[in-house]
Amino acid sequence: MTLSDPNDALSSALRDARSASWSVRAEAGRRLAGAAEDAEVAAVLHRLLLDGQDTAVTQETAEALLERGDVLGVRMVLAALARADDDTGDHLDAALTNVCCQSDEGLARLKELCSALVSDADASIGEEAGRILSGWACP
Template sequence: MTRSEADDELISFLQGAASASWSVRAASGRRLAAAAEVPGAAVVLHRLLLDGRDTFVTQETAEALLERWDAVGLRMMLAALASADDDTGDHLDAAILNVCGQSKEDGERLAALCSALTSDADIDVSGEARRILETLR
C-alpha cells in the first residue's frame, strides 16, 4: 500500500467515525486504533470511546485500543474513563476485563502498563491507572 492509499484509508475511517450507522462508527474505531498516534485520529478515537449513541461503538473502539498492548492505547482508554458517564464507564471497564483479564499474564501486562502511567502528566490518566492497579491487587 502506498502512502497515498494509506492516507486515503485513514481519511475514510475518520469520516466513518461520524456516520449515523453504529456499525460504521464501530468499524472505524477498530481501524483507527491502529493509527492512535496520529493527532487527528486521537481526537476522533476519544469521541468514539465516549460515543453517546451506541455502547457497541465504545466497546469495539476500547477493545481495539487495548489490543495494542501499549501505553498509547491504554492512555486513551484511561482518559476516556476519567470523563465517562457511569454507563459508558461500565462498558470501558468491561473492555479492560475482556482484553486484559483473560490470563494471569494479561493481568501482569496490564499492571506494568498502568504502573508506567501512574506518573502521567494528566492527573485523570494517572488517577485511573492507580485505580486499576488497586483492583488488580
C-alpha cells in the first residue's frame, strides 16, 4: 500500500487533513492515528494536534492517538503538549482526561507509558511525561 495511491483510504485521510472544514480534519485525525508509525502520517498528525483553527481537531486527534494505548500515541500527544499554547494545551489535557481517566486501569496505563518516556531523547517530551508522573491527576 502506498500513500500516493489516490484510491487508498490513507491517501483520502491525508487529503482530508487539509480540509477547510474542522469536522473533516478531526475525522482525518481519527483515521490517521492508526498509521502514526509512518513518517508522512506522523507529520500530518502533529499538525492536526496543533491545529490553529479549531481545538476540536486537536482534541479528536489526541484522543484517537491515546486510544492506541501505546508509547507512540502518548509520545505524539506529549510532543504537541510541550509546544502548544494554553488553549490548545487545555484541549490536549482534556483528551488525556477523556481517554485515560475513565478507569484506574487507564490511568495506570498512562503512567506506565509516561515512565517509558521520561528519558525520551526529546527533553520536552520527558518533561511532560514527568509532569504527568509527578502530580497530574484526573479531575
